Every structure is written in structure tokens, then in C-alpha cells.
Amino acid sequence: MWTTLSHTESDRPARPPTVIEPPGGWRALDLSDLWRYRELLWVLTERDIKVRYKQTVLGFAWAIIQPVMLMVVFSIFFGRLANMPSDGLAYPVFVYAGLLPWTFFANAVSNASSSLVGSANLVSKVYFPRLIIPLSSAGGGIVDFLIAFVILLAMMLFYRVGWTANLLAAPLLVAGVVFIALGVGAFLSALNVAYRDFRYVVPFLLQFWMFATPVVYPASLVPEQWRWVMFLNPMTGFIEGFRSVFLGRPFDWPSIAVSLAAACIVFVVGVAYFEKVERRFADII
């Protein structure tokens, strides 16, 4: 049963030794280590996706129900009762185009931030690059996003909007949202290990953030001289960008560029903080 070590890594030319040292200050992300464990990232993401709707009657339909119900509620209260302006578009498709990326972002952040604590038994017993945990739990939301995206395409047909070449820009914006979600998620997950307070902070944070972002209202609702404040929030550029993608409006490239730059910074800072404290996790989780 026990095969010998003939075809494993052992007979490759000598690998540099693994060095274990006390945790220092800021370290560079060890990409080769992350690459060595890519299978784990993939398997964990797959696990999250598979497990999410196991033993539910509706299964993946939940990925549709959540944003659709939100859309209905917002359409009734903001669209109908409050007469929220929607840049001249039907409010349901307007709000859904914003809710879709926002739901993905919010789920990714909230899943990632609780992921490490939820995997305490892994962290305290096995070594692997810890970053894989928040990455995989954020990644699990991509499938939901794609399913909900199909609904949007159908709505665009129904309301006869969009379906322009603007759709081609979607991957760029998705990448931006993924980066910012990973950065924030990794940062919060690391904080959550040391300070469980963040379990309570994150839901609030996401709620405030949603209303600070033009998800249920257009950015044009904000007076011109204050609008730049809105764009300090990188999600503003992305959500407005997604509306351009789906609804065929012209892009506001400068604000998207700023958001992309901000997303990269958030990602780097979040991951750097995570890497800095990563090696203490097993002792304090």
C-alpha cells in the first residue's frame, strides 16, 4: 500500500530549504506558496458553493430570490412610494443593475470577514497560506453573481434597455469589485480573529456603505458640488460603471479609473495587513 518516494517532489533538484523564523514586520506576499496550494483554493471555493444550498428545497434559486426580492422591495418603496429618480429609466431595472454588483460585494465581504474564525479548526491544526480562506469564501459568491446576472439580462430584454457594446466592459468592473472585496474581506477577517467585535461591526458597516453608495438612488441625486465626496468611495465608481454597462449609458471613465486605482490600493493594504498578522492566528484564534 505504501508506495515509495519515487515520483514525488523528492527527486526534483534540491529545493531551497523552508525557513521558519519569528514573525517580523511587513512581509511580501509569498506568491509561490500560494501557487503551490492553488488546489486548496479551488477545492475550498467549490466546497463553499456546493455546501451553500445543500439541503435547501430551492437550491440555487436562492441566488436569484435574494436580489429579486430586494429589487421588488426597493421598487415599491423607493420607486413607487418615494418616487426616487432613476435617470429616466424604469426603476426596477435601474435598481437591479446596482443591487447585482452590490450584493456580490457585500456577500463577499461578509463571508470573507467571518471565514477565518469559522475555520478555526483548520487554522490551529494545519499549515497552508491562510489567505486562501478569505479568498475562497469571497470567491464562492461568483456563482451567485452569474446566476443573478442572467435575470438582469432577461430584465434588460423586457425593459428594452442595454444590450450594447458597453457589456464588454463588465469583466473589468467585476475585477475591480473582486479586488476591493478581497482587500476589505482579508483585512476584516484578520481583525476579526483578534477582535471578535468585528462580527457585529461588519453588518453595520455594509449597511452604511450601501447607502453611501448610489445603489438605490442615482449619483445625480447628489448636488453637483458634493458629488466628488461620493466618488471618494470606490464602490460609487463601480456601481455607476455597472449601470453604464447594463443600461447602455456613456461611461464616466475618470471616476472608474480612480475606483480601479483605489481598489488596487485597498487590495494591497488589506492583504499586506493580513500577511503581517497571519502567523499569530493559530495562537489567538
Add this chain to the structure above:
Amino acid sequence: MNMPAIRADGLWKEYAIGARARAQPTFRETLVDVFAAPVRRLRGAPAREQTETFYALRDVSFEIAPGEVVGIVGRNGAGKSTLLKILSRITAPTRGRVEIRGRIASLLEVGTGFHPELTGRENIRLNGAILGMSGAEIARKFDEIVAFSGVEKFIDTPVKHYSSGMNVRLAFAVAAHLEPEILLVDEVLAVGDAEFQKKCLGKMGEIASQRGRTVLFVSHQLGMVARLCARTLLLSQGEIAFAGDTASALDRYIASGAPTGANVFENAEERPHAPAAIVRVETRDADGAVVDQFPWASTVRVRVALRRNQILPNTVLAVGVENHLSVRVCSWYARLAEHLGAEDGLQCLEIAFPARVLVPGVYSFVVDVFEYGAIHHRVANVCPISIVDTSEELSAIGPVDFGTVIVPGEWTRHRIGASQPEAAPAS
């Protein structure tokens, strides 16, 4: 290749212990601390609240050559598990440095990360990936793993429907098919029922004895260590107390248990109304020293000090042995009226028995003073002892389930159908 497989250089591991659990302050406490520190400093007090520190490892250095099988022994809290955790990169040392050459894996996390909702097939992939196998490696060994685990029929059933035995078998099958160059084995973390633990140990022994593989083997089963390891590190209070040939290391380990005096149970309770009160229980070796480790060939003496009050004809003292699951293994009884002197006050009774009646392992004692149907005084779970198999007699047979007690018996050989045993063959 004369580079060491593992080289540890001055390893220290510090843990903070304090009146308050400082290991995990809340965010509020940290914020308060940020503002309180300068105030405290102004008052001339130390800026940080004083925390006690505990060193799980102190200046541990060693080298292990490729292909060497090294045992690590030491009492609980000596730092064995901390050392393995550092070597497997779960936690970081506070000071010092380790260099590891070769792929390292540990058999101390059997079944970690199994997800109940996923099928056996999916869990093999998941668990393999957690242990650091690549996708191709898992695919290549998949059939072997399934065959070894013996759960072929249920491989597409969610593991939450598995029996715990199946669960553990599957988990162990995955871990056992890792092919690391350096293997860390921690016996105390082996899982499952007693029988399966034995099976795991057998497998670990098999892996360890394979040529070319570097193994670090942490165990309380000294017989196993003696059989597998040429060299052994003895850890004591975070330091390497001895490093060298296994026989000397084990001798020192057993001898170091002798003068602790820790294996004395004292009972301050007065109990004036009991016929007799148990005051003290201790375990001694044949020479009268108070010890808690007994080689398999030695004699265990359990001494009970009693305060005699009003003994009735039926007052009985019982000394019972319990195993690690708190199951009573055997007992000895004495009528106090027959064994104690007539005078009141403190008196001692001692029961001596050969250690070899017990299968090596950890046992504790229950001492009772009772009368027909009524227990007057009981002290339970006192004076834990280890029966240590240093003779290799049992571990040479192999890691099978020996049960708990070893009853003397005699083997004879018979011709089929004959009523008398054959004469012993002339030699």
C-alpha cells in the same frame, strides 16, 4: 546529502498568561489601552499592563539527518506539541530559526476539514488539498485511498451519514497516503476509538520504519519509541534535557519522574463521623520512592493513610484501579477490623501488585471506605500512574488491542482429539 533535514537553532516560544486573558483582548480593550498607556507612563507605572509570560520552549536546538527516525518524549507540558506546531508552521517561534529541507507533513490532523455535507469523494479531494497534495497527486492516489479506507460503497454519500468509524478510516486513509519526505507524528492527537488508535499507531510505525523517510515521533508509548527510534530527544519544561540514543533518553525520562513527589493525594477534610477517613494516597515503587511511572516489570505499591475513628466489623477499605476512560479495571479489598491496629489516629495500609498485570497506559485510583451498602468516604481519580512498556515485550508483538488487564495463563500444545497435552518437544 549531508545537509540536515531539520535544523532548529535556539527556538523560543513565549505565551502570555495573565490574570486576564490577554491573548485575546477585545477591540475596546485595545483602544482603551492605546489611551491608557501614556497616562500610566505619566504616573511612572509601566506603559503596558504587566503580563506574565510562559515559555513553552526555551532555547531548543537540534539537527536531524535525512532518513533519521527520532523520538520526542517528555511529560505533558514539556513543549512537545508546541515544537511540532512550530515545525509544521502552524505557529511561529518567538525567537530562533528552523531550516527544513524537504516536503514536510504531519499526521497530527487526521480528518481536519472534513465537511459533513460533502460526499466521501469530495472530502478526499478537500482533505488532500488541505494536507498539501496537488490535484494530480490526489487523482493518482484516489483509488488507493478509497480501497484503503474500505468505504467504496458509500463514496458518493455525504459523510454526515457515515458512522464515526467510517469517517475516521477515510480521514486516516487520506493522511496515510501523503508522501512527505519529513513526517511529524503526534500520537496523543490520534483519533477514534481505542481499537482504531492502535491501528493508526501501527500504520504510523509502518511509515516510520520505511527507509529514507525522516520521522519525528512524539509518543507516550515508550515501547513504541524504543522500537522505532534510534535517537530520542527528551524535553523537560521547554528545554532539551537530553538528546542521544533512545535507551539512555528513556532511562532518564523514567528516572526524572521519581523525585517529583507529585503523586501524593492529600485530603484535608476531617470526616469525624466516618468509621475511618482517607487522609493520604500515594504510589511508591519497590524501593519506597514516591513515583508515578512504573516500568512494566516493576511493582506498584499504593499506600493509603487513614484516620481511624469508629470501625465496625464490616468496614472495608477498597483500592480500585480505573483506566483512562474511568472504567474500573480491578479492585482490592481489606476489612479494616482485621488490618488496622486497635489504636485511634493515623495508620497506613499498603497494597502491592505487579505492574505487569496492567496493559501499559495511564491509570488512576479510587479509594473507598464503606460498609455493606453505604460509602462513608471516597476519593476518586487520584494518583494517576503510567505503566510503561520499556521491555518492548508488548510492542514487539505489535500494536494490537491487549485489553486492559493481563491475566496469567499457560499455553500448551495438543494433538487433535487428545485429552492430555503433548510432551514438550525435547530441545
